[in-house]
Amino acid sequence: MQSKATISARPTMSLPKLNWQNYIVYIFFVIVLGFFAVTIGDKGFLTVTNLFNIARTTAMITVIAVAMTFIISAGELDLSVGSTTALAALVCALVMQSGYPWPLAFVAAIASGLIVGSLNGFFVTVIGIPSFLVTLGMMQFIRGLDMRITYTNPVSVSNQSFNSLFGSGKLFGVPSLLIWSVVIALVGHIVLKYTSFGREILATGGNRQAAEYSGVKTRRVKFYGFLLTGAAAALAGMLYTGMMQTARFNFGEGAELMAIAAVILGGTSLFGGKGTILGTFAGSLLIGTINNGLIIMGLDVSEQMMIAGAIIIVAVAFGKKPGQA
Amino acid sequence: MTAADVLQMTDIRKSFASIPVLKRVSFSLRKGEVHALMGGNGAGKSTLMKILTGVYTKDGGTILIDGQPVELNNTTAAERAGIAMIFQEFSLVPTLTVAQNIWLKREPRIAGTFINNAEMVRRSREILQELGVDIDPETLVGTLPVGYMQIVEIAKALSKKARILVMDEPTSSLSEAETEALFDLVNKLRTSGISIVYISHRMAEILTICDRVTVMRDGEGVMTEDCVGLTVDRIVEAMLGAGNTASFEWQDRAPRADATPILSVRNLRLPSRVNDVSFDIRPGEIVGLAGLMGSGRTEIAETIFGRRAPVSGEITFDGRPVRNQADAIDRGIALVPEDRRKMGLVLDHSVRDNVLLPNLARFTRAFMVQDTEALKTVTRTIRDLSIKTDGPDKLARLLSGGNQQKIVLGKWLARDPRLLILDEPTIGVDIGAKSEIVETVRSMADKGMAVLVISSELEELMAISDRILVLHGGRIVQDMNRRDLNSEEELHHAIQGHHIGPSDHVAA
Numbered sequence: 001m002q003s004k005a006t007i008s009a010r011p012t013m014s015l016p017k018l019n020w021q022n023y024i025v026y027i028f029f030v031i032v033l034g035f036f037a038v039t040i041g042d043k044g045f046l047t048v049t050n051l052f053n054i055a056r057t058t059a060m061i062t063v064i065a066v067a068m069t070f071i072i073s074a075g076e077l078d079l080s081v082g083s084t085t086a087l088a089a090l091v092c093a094l095v096m097q098s099g100y101p102w103p104l105a106f107v108a109a110i111a112s113g114l115i116v117g118s119l120n121g122f123f124v125t126v127i128g129i130p131s132f133l134v135t136l137g138m139m140q141f142i143r144g145l146d147m148r149i150t151y152t153n154p155v156s157v158s159n160q161s162f163n164s165l166f167g168s169g170k171l172f173g174v175p176s177l178l179i180w181s182v183v184i185a186l187v188g189h190i191v192l193k194y195t196s197f198g199r200e201i202l203a204t205g206g207n208r209q210a211a212e213y214s215g216v217k218t219r220r221v222k223f224y225g226f227l228l229t230g231a232a233a234a235l236a237g238m239l240y241t242g243m244m245q246t247a248r249f250n251f252g253e254g255a256e257l258m259a260i261a262a263v264i265l266g267g268t269s270l271f272g273g274k275g276t277i278l279g280t281f282a283g284s285l286l287i288g289t290i291n292n293g294l295i296i297m298g299l300d301v302s303e304q305m306m307i308a309g310a311i312i313i314v315a316v317a318f319g320k321k322p323g324q325a
Numbered sequence: 326m327t328a329a330d331v332l333q334m335t336d337i338r339k340s341f342a343s344i345p346v347l348k349r350v351s352f353s354l355r356k357g358e359v360h361a362l363m364g365g366n367g368a369g370k371s372t373l374m375k376i377l378t379g380v381y382t383k384d385g386g387t388i389l390i391d392g393q394p395v396e397l398n399n400t401t402a403a404e405r406a407g408i409a410m411i412f413q414e415f416s417l418v419p420t421l422t423v424a425q426n427i428w429l430k431r432e433p434r435i436a437g438t439f440i441n442n443a444e445m446v447r448r449s450r451e452i453l454q455e456l457g458v459d460i461d462p463e464t465l466v467g468t469l470p471v472g473y474m475q476i477v478e479i480a481k482a483l484s485k486k487a488r489i490l491v492m493d494e495p496t497s498s499l500s501e502a503e504t505e506a507l508f509d510l511v512n513k514l515r516t517s518g519i520s521i522v523y524i525s526h527r528m529a530e531i532l533t534i535c536d537r538v539t540v541m542r543d544g545e546g547v548m549t550e551d552c553v554g555l556t557v558d559r560i561v562e563a564m565l566g567a568g569n570t571a572s573f574e575w576q577d578r579a580p581r582a583d584a585t586p587i588l589s590v591r592n593l594r595l596p597s598r599v600n601d602v603s604f605d606i607r608p609g610e611i612v613g614l615a616g617l618m619g620s621g622r623t624e625i626a627e628t629i630f631g632r633r634a635p636v637s638g639e640i641t642f643d644g645r646p647v648r649n650q651a652d653a654i655d656r657g658i659a660l661v662p663e664d665r666r667k668m669g670l671v672l673d674h675s676v677r678d679n680v681l682l683p684n685l686a687r688f689t690r691a692f693m694v695q696d697t698e699a700l701k702t703v704t705r706t707i708r709d710l711s712i713k714t715d716g717p718d719k720l721a722r723l724l725s726g727g728n729q730q731k732i733v734l735g736k737w738l739a740r741d742p743r744l745l746i747l748d749e750p751t752i753g754v755d756i757g758a759k760s761e762i763v764e765t766v767r768s769m770a771d772k773g774m775a776v777l778v779i780s781s782e783l784e785e786l787m788a789i790s791d792r793i794l795v796l797h798g799g800r801i802v803q804d805m806n807r808r809d810l811n812s813e814e815e816l817h818h819a820i821q822g823h824h825i826g827p828s829d830h831v832a833a
Contacts, residue, residue, distance in 0.1 A: 195692045196685040203682050206671035213632075213668045214683040214736070215654045273673050 024318055025265050025282045032286060036293040043296050050292065052175055056243070058288030059177035060085070060236040062281060064255055065262040066188035067232030069280045071225040072263050073192070075205035075272030076124060076131035078226060080138035081233040081259060084116045085252030086146040088237030092162075093155035093247035102162040109234045116142060117230020121223035131226075139256065146249040155247045167242025177239060181281075184235070189277040201225060205272025254305075261311055262287055287311065329355045330392075331520050332377075332489055337386035339372055346372050348544045349386070354489060354520045359511060361523045361531040361552075364541035365564055365727070365755030370524055373541070374491050377522075378410045379403035390489075408489045409482035417474055419467030424449035426466050427481045452480045455517075456510060472503030476510065483519075490514070491522045496530060497752055500618035501821070508534050526755060528557040529784060529813070540564055564756050575788050576767070577808060584608055587775045588629065588744055593638035595624050600799030602638070606744065611766070611776040613790030613807075615783070615820050620796045622779045623663055626746045629653070629777070630660040642744065654683065659737035661730075663748040663779075669733035670721045677703045677717035680736045687740075706735035710765055727758025734762060744775045751785055763789050783813045783820075795819045 036045050044050055064081050071078050092109035096102055116138065123134040157163060169176040192198035203211040204218040211218050233252070240251045264270055265286060266279025290311065294304050332354035339347040347369050354360050364370050375381040377388070379400040388395050390406050397403045417426045424446045425432075433444040449462035458476050460469070466477060475495060482490055496504045511521060511534055525531055531538060532552055540548040540563040548563040586605035593602040598621035606612050616622050627633045629640055631653035640647055647653045662668035670679055680703045681688065688699040703717045710731040714724055721729055730750065737745065747766070751759045766789065770776050780786050786793055787807070793816065795803040803819050810816060 194694055194696075196689045196694055197692070199678065199681070199685055199694060203671050203674065203678070206674050207667070209668050210671050211682065213660065213662050215651060216682065217651070273671060 022267055022279075025267060025279050025286060028265070029282055029286045029289070032289055032293070036289070036296075040293060040296045045293060045296050050296075052178065054285070054288045054292045055178040055181070056175045057292070058284050059181040060239050060252070061255060061258045061262060061287065062181035062284040063184045063232050063236045063239065064229070064252075065259040065266075065280045065284050066184050066277055067229040068256075068259045068263050069188065069266070069268050069275045069277055070192060070198075070201055071131075071222075071229050072260070072268055072270060073205045073272060073275030074201045074222050074225045075208065076222055076225060077135060077260070078120060078131065078229040079135040079256045080116060080120060080142055081229055081236075082252040082255040082257075083139050083142035083146055084113055084230060084233035085237040085240065085255055086247070086249050087116065087142050087149075088112050088234035089241040089247035089251045090146060090149050090155060090237075090249065092238055093157050093241055094149070096157055096159050096162065097155055102159050102165075105159075105162065106238065109238055110231055113230035113232070113234025113237075114227055115230070116233070117227040118223070120230070121226035124226065125219040125223050143249075150249065152249050154249075157241055157245050157247065162238075163242045163245050165242065166238045167240070168245065169242075177243065180235075180239060181284075184232070185277055185281040188280075192275060192277050197221070197224070202273055202275060205269075205275075207273070254308075258287055258308065259284075261308070265311070331356050331390065333387075333389040333392075334373070334377065335387045335389075337373060337376060337388075338384045339376060339381060340384055346544050347376075347383075350541065350544070350546045352539055352546065352549075354522065355536075356520060357515050357518045358537065359515055359521045359523050359535045361525065361535040361538040362541065363525070363531065363538060363560060363564060365757045368541040368564075368755075369544040370541055371493075374410070374493070374522065374524070377403065377489075378408055378491060404485060404487075406489075407487050408491070409485060409487035410491045410493070411475060411478045411482060411495065412493075417466045417477060420465065422463050422465055423453075423460055423469070423477050423480075424462035426477055427452070427462070427484050429481075431485075448484070449480065452483055456480060456483075457513060458506075458510065470503070472499045472506065475499075475507065479510065479514075488518070489520050489522070491524070493524045494526070494753065495523070496525065496527065504530075526751075526753070526759075527782065528560060531560075532557070542566060561756055575807065578611070578767070578771070578791055582607070587643055588777075589639075589641045590625075590629070591639045591641075593625065593628065593640065594636045595621060595628060595633065596636055597621060597624060598799050599624060599796075602796070602799070602801055604794055604801055604804065606775045606777060608743070608773045608775050609770055611770050611778060611789055611791045613786040613793040614777060614779045614796060615786055615793055615816060616796030617820060618781060621799065622796055623748055625796075626660060626748050626777065626779055629744075629746060630658055632660075654740075657740070657743035658746070659683075659740060659742035659744070660746045661733050661737060661748060661750055663752075665726075665730055665733050670729060672722040673720060675718045675720055676707065676712065676714050676724070676732055679721050679732050680706050680717075680739060683736055684739050702739050706732075706739050710735045710738075711761060725755075725758075726753040727755050727762075730754050730762065731758065734765065738765070738769065742774060744777070745769065746777045746779075748779045749781065750778065751780070751782065759785070783816050787813055787816065 068078060068081065088109040091112045092105040095105035095108045120131070120135055120138055123129050124131045165176060167177060171179055192201065200211070200216045200221045203216055204221045208218050237251060241247045262283035263280050266276055266283035268275040268280060290307065291304060294307060330353050334352045336349040336351060337347050338345070338349055350369065350373055352373065362370050372381060376383045377397065379397040379402050382398055388397060395406050397406060418429070427449050428445050432440045433448065435441045446462045453460050453462060456476065456479065460473055460476065466474060479490065495507060499507060514521060523531065523535055532555065535552050537549060537551055538555060538560060539546055540560060542564060584607040587608050588606040591603050594600055602625060614622050624633060628635055629647070631647045631650035642656060642658060666672060677700065681699055684702065685694060688695045700717065707714060707717065712728050712731045712735065714728065721732055745766070750762060754762065766776055778786065778789055787810065790807050792807060793805045793810065794801050797820065
């Protein structure tokens with residue numbers, strides 16, 4: 001008879017595990033907050049103004065990341081959201097510059113996002129090209145279009161109700177950008193978790209074939225997912241425009257990576273089938289906090305980019321792999 | 326132990342998270358013996374074999390090889406001890422040749438540097454010739470039929486001087502002819518002194534090929550006996566425990582032959598294989614569809630389910646043609662597909678989400694899924710089909726094959742379908758779950774549900790069907806009342822294309 005000494009030569013697979021991976025974004029968040037509070041707490045990091053500032057500057061990323069959670073949960077990816085942001089910004093600014101009322105500008109901007117989304121959706125679901133390639137090409141194409149529209153000239157927006165509603169205003173002392181991001185995150189959370197569309201998104205990403213056999217029209221579901229990211233990017237474009245009171249061709253550069261990082265940090269599986277909007281919201285705030293803290297610490301944009309890139313890699317490394325319970 | 330025992334495992338114990346999975350199991354293997362290891366899912370077969378192949382480390386007990394104690398703490402140690410697991414298909418690299426796969430990471434070298442291709446091919450050819458199989462070592466593995474991949478696996482094991490082979494459900498994806506070939510090979514290996522642990526759920530197969538049978542139940546060895554004189558009933562009894570012998574027996578259900586058919590298939594022709602298939606199914610009737618692997622049975626099922634379009638011919642359900650899959654589902658057709666892990670389940674989702682997936686529309690009000698109401702249906706499904714799970718939120722991946730299959734069945738039964746199509750419903754399902762599934766289907770049919778069962782296990786078709794259709798050469802060559810069938814043999818012959826007029830005789 002053997003002694004018990006050989007038991008733990010390797011960890012057994014069926015040990016009950018605390019799913020700490022589900023909470024990693026919150027753990028990270030606390031660590032980062034603590035770190036900045038200690039190091040730069042006296043440089044204004046902890047003031048209400050600065051905390052509101054973090055919430056304001058992350059609003060666009062949050063809005064995009066919420067939609068990105070859907071498309072990633074469905075097992076696809078949308079890299080074109082960044083340039084679509086600028087496209088919608090320019091569209092709404094130009095419509096208002098031509099003297100039309102802001103609601104019309106709003107509709108036009110959302111429509112531009114939906115057009116990009118439906119093109120992505122068409123190439124992915126009808127033609128069958130991987131979304132990574134389609135949206136990579138689309139990202140470049142739309143960015144070129146952004147530059148072409150006004151020959152890279154900015155378009156200023158003087159409509160104060162638009163600016164106040166979408167970017168610079170406040171409601172009961174709360175910045176409208178913060179309200180937008182909270183509302184979008186809440187709606188996204190409810191749709192993903194409690195509607196049949198949300199369930200179908202997750203089933204499609206979890207096992208497309210099984211979803212098909214269960215009667216889910218997975219191509220249609222993915223198509224709607226791309227409409228969602230397109231529309232969200234358009235809304236983010238208007239938030240940028242309202243905040244800056246100007247639209248520029250370079251809005252949203254790198255936003256797609258920030259949004260993807262927020263989604264993955266939040267605990268959504270990059271391989272599809274598992275998504276959480278609350279995690280995404282926390283992930284987005286975490287990235288915003290890190291950026292803000294690094295600025296206050298006096299780091300250069302170049303250094304911020306390096307750190308943001310490193311975060312994406314770390315997030316995916318800690319994130320769940322397919323097949324993990 | 327006798328002198329001829331190559332392997333002697335004694336009092337093997339293993340617990341996971343303090344739950345004992347193996348309670349003092351003993352298992353021995355003689356030189357040149359084919360020893361079947363049987364038991365329901367969760368009986369501990371795989372754990373025992375993973376200990377033998379060094380994947381898991383045992384908590385207690387001894388392992389002797391050729392009488393010498395060994396420690397198989399990792400897979401390399403097991404390999405060195407001459408133990409090899411034969412995987413079915415997934416452990417080969419499809420883009421490499423047969424020879425490259427056999428010698429992967431152990432390639433013969435020139436001056437210790439450059440791979441000696443000629444030598445590699447020569448040695449592979451030697452091994453394959455010894456096995457008596459006609460495979461060119463220079464063909465790409467990806468172009469081989471599934472049955473051959475397993476042979477390459479065996480060749481690979483032999484190239485490592487393995488003397489003990491573990492084969493897990495080796496015939497589950499093989500055709501009749503491939504199975505025959507594999508049995509020949511197993512016999513050849515036996516004669517040359519190789520010992521084989523043979524894991525399978527297929528009773529008939531085991532009695533054909535094995536010398537001894539060990540049955541495990543709940544982490545214990547409950548029976549080890551010679552195959553000579555052993556009956557299927559005796560094995561089933563050992564697997565289920567005395568008094569639990571579930572009714573895997575045919576019952577004459579006397580279905581109404583006069584009722585109007587709910588499904589009519591007329592002159593169906595599909596792009597592949599199926600030329601001219603016609604049959605009817607009446608409400609309450611269980612119809613078996615028999616045929617060789619690749620005879621087009623799955624394609625027929627998927628066409629009825631609206632997933633494929635026929636080249637010509639007509640399918641009417643309830644008097645109207647089926648337009649597409651959504652239409653099929655709406656009107657009460659359900660399909661339990663062939664491969665539950667790929668097509669039946671979202672493995673990383675919970676039992677609840679899987680059961681709800683085809684039922685979402687029913688529980689959605691104003692876009693919102695009514696989870697409380699839905700949970701009642703899920704709980705009822707778990708109870709009715711006795712799915713063994715800690716609760717509705719357990720991930721489907723963590724359940725045994727039989728319980729996974731019950732989820733797939735349950736998610737469709739929750740819709741109260743009027744036609745249920747089962748494609749190979751019990752592959753990899755243990756005998757206990759198998760008879761439970763058969764019983765559930767039977768009781769649903771008693772309530773008027775029409776059932777079409779596709780199965781390669783004749784035993785199963787014989788147990789469940791009221792009527793059996795035999796598909797051969799692209800058409801239904803026989804439509805037999807189960808009552809008129811006396812043995813599995815008769816059915817077996819029909820499937821192979823015998824006893825049929827010369828005009829219909831098409832070589833398999």
